[in-house]
Amino acid sequence: MSLVRNRTRVLTTAACTLLTAAVLGTAGAAPSHARGVAGAAPSAAPQARTIASSVLGSDYKVTLTALRSAQEPTAASVRLQVFTHAGGTWKESDRVTVGETGGWFWYPLTGSGAVCEFSTASTEPAPLTVSLLVTPSIGCSEPAHYVVQKGRLYAG
Numbered sequence: 001m002s003l004v005r006n007r008t009r010v011l012t013t014a015a016c017t018l019l020t021a022a023v024l025g026t027a028g029a030a031p032s033h034a035r036g037v038a039g040a041a042p043s044a045a046p047q048a049r050t051i052a053s054s055v056l057g058s059d060y061k062v063t064l065t066a067l068r069s070a071q072e073p074t075a076a077s078v079r080l081q082v083f084t085h086a087g088g089t090w091k092e093s094d095r096v097t098v099g100e101t102g103g104w105f106w107y108p109l110t111g112s113g114a115v116c117e118f119s120t121a122s123t124e125p126a127p128l129t130v131s132l133l134v135t136p137s138i139g140c141s142e143p144a145h146y147v148v149q150k151g152r153l154y155a156g
Helices: 003-024 106-110
Strands: 048-056 060-068 075-086 089-098 115-120 126-135 144-149 152-155
Touching: 048 106, 048 115, 060 106, 060 115, 060 126, 075 106, 075 126, 075 152, 089 144, 089 152, 106 126
Parallel strands: none
Antiparallel strands: 048 060, 060 075, 075 089, 115 126, 126 144, 144 152
16 A cells, blocks of 8 residues: 555545544533634644764764644654854754654654665765655665765755
8 A cells, every 4th residue: 555545545534534623522622711712722843852963074964854733643754954163162053854844643652763874974975865664564665875075965
């Protein structure tokens, strides 16, 4: 079964479960004074969690961050960032999204065994390989390859 079809099935099941819970009164709605004029619960800033990080020599730091979707709480994106060391601090020099925006599941990404592979090297250019857990039943994603060259990320 394709990842997209499986993700659609999981999201549909989750939506039906939430709808059933809301109808039965177990979903715990916000009080009417907290919902605002439109009746929607106020939204908080999306959660972000660093899931892997590596320092490449004294030049670069690379991080993988899971970003929870504000629209679909079970969905997430993954950001790969490169930082360069200058003046005693790390400053972001580049970033890319790993896979599709919102194309990952939050709970597998932030749980045990989320990072299947995160390999780096302290060379110039520096190769990077990333593979993440899609779901426990599906397993790991295909490896995505990148290269860090002069503080910039390139698909490899």
